[in-house]
Amino acid sequence: MSPATLSALADWLGTHLAEPQPLKRPGPEAVTRLALALEPGDLPTDPQADALFLHRSRGVGEGWPGLGVLGAHDGFDLHLTTGPNRVLAARLGWTAVQLLHWEGQPAGLLATAPQASWGELRAALHAELGGEDEALAPREPVARPLRVALMNRLSPGTVTLAAAQGAHVYLTGQQRPSALAAVQAAGLGLIALGHRRTEWWGLGQLADQLRAAFPGLETSLYGAVR
Structure with missing residues (x-):
């Protein structure tokens, strides 16, 4: 290169x-x-x-x-934060990854997570991303295989979409009170990973990718999760 x-x-x-x-x-x-x-x-x-x-x-x-x-901006959000983030899916060992669309646009991923329980899933996410903003446990113990939806928005419509596709847990950046009733009605677990937290993770991944693509490039990251 x-x-x-x-x-x-x-x-x-x-x-x-x-x-x-x-x-x-x-x-x-x-x-x-x-x-x-x-x-x-x-x-x-x-x-x-x-x-x-x-x-x-x-x-x-x-x-x-x-x-x-x-x-x-948009490309970074799409590929390296919530939504169809295949880099994060690979880091977390997700399999059977499918692209989900909303209103004709790529909006997220549906995948099988390797964890056997809600607690193990949260622990894996915390280990990779450094925490979460909020979480709501699913109504029933999660089934195996554990299916997760990683989505770039939270609305009643996207919740219905994820549930219809077989998701047990909905992952996104920020919680939206207007969608909580839909989450609870569907019995899904919800984890708000944090808007800036996922962006900060994505920035680190971008730095890694650029160093791999351009040997000898030095990168420095500024800012942090607030």
Whole structure:
């Protein structure tokens, strides 16, 4: 693989995250050190980097002069947070993975988890992601095989979809009170993994993937789960 450049990194993000315009601000082409953050407010004044990657690049303005800025929002969310996140599915050992659509768009995954119980599933998620925001146990003990739905939204309609496809536990970023009645009516377990928590996990995975794709690239992550 050729050395990292701003253009090569932008091309990689466009291909792997389906991001239409990953280059947000031009800068020097040679990139040895890349600073990654979820948003500009997470960055220090001097990140000691040749370029920046921001999940939410709006607001970067004229800050960090002289550095090129890369970004990915929708593609990052789609592939590396909740929703059809096959990287997380592989990390957790999920099998029989199926793509779920909502309103004609990819919205999540249905998969078989290797755990035998609700408690074991939560423990595995905590070990990988570092915790959760909220959890609601399923009405009945989970069956084997344990089927989980990882979804990028929580609404009565998506809950009904997941239950109809055989899910026992619904995983998403944030709990929505408007959908709780549907969750309880379906008897599903619900785990709100945390919006920023899943984003932070995704940022770390992106850094790992970029280092693998561009040997010699150094990455630094700024910010954390709040």
